[in-house]
Amino acid sequence: MNITSELLRGHTETIILRQLLDKDSYGYEINKAIQEKTNNQYELKEATLYSAFRRLENAGLILSYWGDEQTGARRRYYAITTEGKNLYSQNRKDWEDAKTLIETLI
Amino acid sequence: MNITSELLRGHTETIILRQLLDKDSYGYEINKAIQEKTNNQYELKEATLYSAFRRLENAGLILSYWGDEQTGARRRYYAITTEGKNLYSQNRKDWEDAKTLIETLI
DNA sequence: ATATATACCTAGACAGGCGAAGTATATAAT
DNA sequence: ATTATATACTTCGCCTGTCTAGGTATATAT
Numbered sequence: 001m002n003i004t005s006e007l008l009r010g011h012t013e014t015i016i017l018r019q020l021l022d023k024d025s026y027g028y029e030i031n032k033a034i035q036e037k038t039n040n041q042y043e044l045k046e047a048t049l050y051s052a053f054r055r056l057e058n059a060g061l062i063l064s065y066w067g068d069e070q071t072g073a074r075r076r077y078y079a080i081t082t083e084g085k086n087l088y089s090q091n092r093k094d095w096e097d098a099k100t101l102i103e104t105l106i
Numbered sequence: 107m108n109i110t111s112e113l114l115r116g117h118t119e120t121i122i123l124r125q126l127l128d129k130d131s132y133g134y135e136i137n138k139a140i141q142e143k144t145n146n147q148y149e150l151k152e153a154t155l156y157s158a159f160r161r162l163e164n165a166g167l168i169l170s171y172w173g174d175e176q177t178g179a180r181r182r183y184y185a186i187t188t189e190g191k192n193l194y195s196q197n198r199k200d201w202e203d204a205k206t207l208i209e210t211l212i
Numbered sequence: 213a214t215a216t217a218t219a220c221c222t223a224g225a226c227a228g229g230c231g232a233a234g235t236a237t238a239t240a241a242t
Numbered sequence: 243a244t245t246a247t248a249t250a251c252t253t254c255g256c257c258t259g260t261c262t263a264g265g266t267a268t269a270t271a272t
Binding site for chain 1: 227228229230231232236237238
């Protein structure tokens with residue numbers, strides 16, 4: 001894990017929730033969106049992405065369903081729940097607090 | 107570990123190096139300084155602090171020596187090395203990059 | 213005597229991120 | 243035909259920083 005990843009650690013779930021706020025989406029698409037938003041400076045490793053989905057779903061923050069693609073690889077879509085939206089809001093606030101602390105300390 | 111600690115993860119070494127930039131110091135004093143700077147919003151757990159010292163010293167980023175206190179508990183002082191100063195500078199830059207990425211993604 | 217503050221140390225558990233490997237469909241290039 | 247590339251998901255087990263919980267020791271205040 002490079003230094004940037006180390007500093008992004010702990011934001012993975014918030015990043016995923018943020019993407020699902022716009023629309024239901026699936027792993028591959030979410031990761032592409034992250035790459036585009038960051039001009040290819042960042043992407044989630046697959047294992048990281050899919051283990052985060054498991055945690056979020058087990059916690060009731062997202063739910064999943066299979067897409068009905070007639071061709072190509074199957075897609076598992078995810079939707080954010082009300083609890084997920086609430087946690088996202090809280091995580092945004094926590095980030096503001098953490099940012100202030102870090103700026104104070106480094 | 108609370109959410110704030112989770113988001114501060116990865117900054118522990120940088121925070122310690124920052125403190126040692128001012129002057130040689132020891133674990134207890136460094137932690138008190140962190141608490142004061144943050145108005146008691148944050149502190150390092152002892153195990154976290156001392157394991158970070160071990161890593162930093164093994165990596166040649168700090169060095170340590172025993173204080174010559176005639177009374178009270180013994181103190182192990184730490185000093186930042188040139189390599190430590192260089193890493194601190196790099197970590198500051200990495201933080202700016204990470205901050206931008208996070209702001210973009212959450 | 214007891215509590216509190218100062219000061220350090222370590223073993224083992226925990227949790228998120230990751231490398232590596234696998235499965236499957238579809239298209240483009242050789 | 244074969245190979246490469248893109249799309250798309252999954253799981254195992256390791257790595258690493260943090261934490262819980264415990265320990266040691268000196269000094270002062272109640």
